[in-house]
Amino acid sequence: MRYLAADFGAGSGRVIIGHIENGSLQLEDIHRFANKQYTSGNTLRWDFTYLFKELKKGIKKATQKYSDIVALGVDTWGVDFGLIGRDGKLLADPVCYRDKRTAGILDEAFKRIDKADLYARTGTQIMEINTAFQLLSMKLNNDAHLNEAAHLLFMPDLFNYFLTGVKKNEYTIASTSSLLNAQTKSWDHEIFSALGVPAAIMCEMVFPGAKIGRLSDVLCKELDCYPIDVYAVGSHDTASAAAVTYGSGNRTAYLSSGTWSxxxxxxxxxxxxxxxxxxxxxxxxxxxxTILLLKNITGMWMLQCAIEEWRRDGAETGIKALLQQAAAATPFTAFIDTDDKMFLNPESMCGAIQQYCTDTHQPVPQSQGGHVRMILESLALKYRDTLHLLTQCSGKDIAALHIVGGGAQNKLLNRFTADATGLAVVAGPVEATAIGNILVQAMATKEISDSNTASKMVGRSFKVQKYFPGNKHLWDNKNIPVRTNPEQ
Structure with missing residues (x-):
């Protein structure tokens, strides 16, 4: 039996085949593609038609190569959604969470619902980008698409609908919305009522491992492929990635490292x-x-933007050379709060970094390597501070950190993180999200009995790298300066 994982990130997507052989999980890349937002009018959107086309390419390649694919699961980033009209069609391409329509929306939200009450209900970090506040923004602007909507489908739900014709909302992705009650694991209708957004557009909730449906006859004919069962997985990519760290130990924190950390x-x-x-x-x-108590931290986004900016300016340097330059750059020249709003989607990331340094009376990096080192050192400090918060709020005595995802390949950041936190760091596997996606499918089909068995299989199947702290004393008195007027 083989499984197909479709993993959509904010910057790229991939379709990966997995199968179990001699107690080990084997992966095979079948299709990779870029993902980025586009601007339509003044709105930042995802090109869903393009993304679904790339998913179909992956399915076609996989089914042409293998005749034993039994299941497919889709995971994506959180909070974003598509609206389906009464005719069953997507009303418009989904709006990207980085769009400016939710700027300042929390002030409006808290006129309608108490912040502490909202958190006590949902347990969700209160961020402007959350689904609830995107919907409130649409309501306040009398958005025609919201008025016409019959159903709301989060991004993985939307792909599942286009694959099967079945409309469901999956639990892990719904938990990013600020609309789900954390204790009952169902929609909190008092939140919908307080915000004045329609609860009727939400769909039936399903949980990881539930069968959504099968590839539709129309799609199978288009792709000349056989029918495959489509399952709900940890449809939020964080849930799938964190599943890989489930067996790391009770005193181990996890870090899913990509565009977001x-x-x-x-x-x-x-x-x-x-x-x-x-x-x-x-x-x-x-x-x-399980519940994932976590903090959303801006991750590789700043580095990705800086590299793209240098490329546009004709000063492109490969990531390997950049990291070598960063390793040789002067340490601890300046630090930035990577979660400052000014870094969410600036016209110039390097310009925003320079402005932050100026606002906080720090020297501005003068080289690409200096910029990269400052970003990575700042992330390491952010990780250190976040671990302190997790320890305080969870009561866990954290002794190690397990980093998974694409960012686990950044050896310099891994070393900085071990030194800054004083913890042993385990890095890998890189394709953690796809692995977690496939493991849920394998549990759903009963090829794997439970999550503990799945965790042991991960340990047998994938190599990791370990980093041990060596210079914690150099980091102990380092702190990130905060801008005095962060609303600007």
Whole structure:
């Protein structure tokens, strides 16, 4: 039996085949493609037609090569969604969470619902980009698409609908929305009522491992492929990635490192305290009935933007050379808060970095290597500070950090993180999200019995690298200066 994982990130997508052989999970890349937003009018959107076309290419390649693919699962980034009209058609390409329509929306939201009450209900980190606030923005602007909508489908739900014709909302992705009650794991209708957004457009909730349906006859004919069962997985990519770290130990925190860095711990129940809210922690759904207490941190986004900016300016340098330059650059020249709003989607990332340094009376990096080192050192400090918050709010005594995802390949950042936190760091596997996606499918088809068995299989199947702290004393007195007027 083989499984197909479609993993959509904010910057790229991939379709990966997995199968179990001699107790080990084997992966095979079948299709990769870029992903980026486009601007239509003044709105930043995802090109869903293009993304679905790339998914279909992956399915076609896979089914032409193998005749034993039994299941398919889709995971994506969180919060974003598509609206389906009464005729069953997508009303418009989904709006990207980096669009400016939610700028300042929290002030409007808190006129309608108390911040502490909202957190106590959902346990979700209160961010402007959350689905609830995107919907509120649409309501306040009398958005025609919201008025015409019959159903809301989060991004993975939207792909599943176009694959099968079945409309469902998956639990882990729904937990990013600020609309789901963390304790009942169902829609919180009082939140919908308070915000004045329609609860009727939400769909039936399904959980990881549930069968959504089968590839539609029309799609099978188009792709000249055989029917495949489509399953709900950890449809939020964080849930799938974190599933890989499930067996790392009770004292190990995880870090899913990509465009975003998601750092957290596995728990049995949500933490809905004021302390967790003030620490900006979020409770998201995991697989196997777990809660992921975590913090959303801007990850490789700043580095990705800086590299793209240098490329546009004709000063492109390969990532390997950039990291070598960063390793040789002067340490601790300046630090930035990677989560400052000015870095969300600036016209110039390098310009925003320079402005932050000026605002906080720090020297501005003068080279590409200096920029990269400052970004990576700042991330390491952010990880250190976040681990302190997780320890305080969860009560866990964290002794190690397990980094998965594309960012696990950044050896310089891994070393900085070990030194800054004083913890042993385990890095890998890189394709953690696809692995977690496939493991849920394998559990759904009963090829794997449970999550503990899946965790042991990960340990047998993939190599990791270990980093041990060596210079913690150099980091202990380093802190990130905060801008005095972060609203600008």
């Amino acid at each position: 998601l750092m957290g711990v596995h728990l049995d129940a949500p933490v809905l305290t004021r302390s967790a809210m003030e620490s900006e922690l979020t409770n998201e759904g995991g697989i196997a009935d």
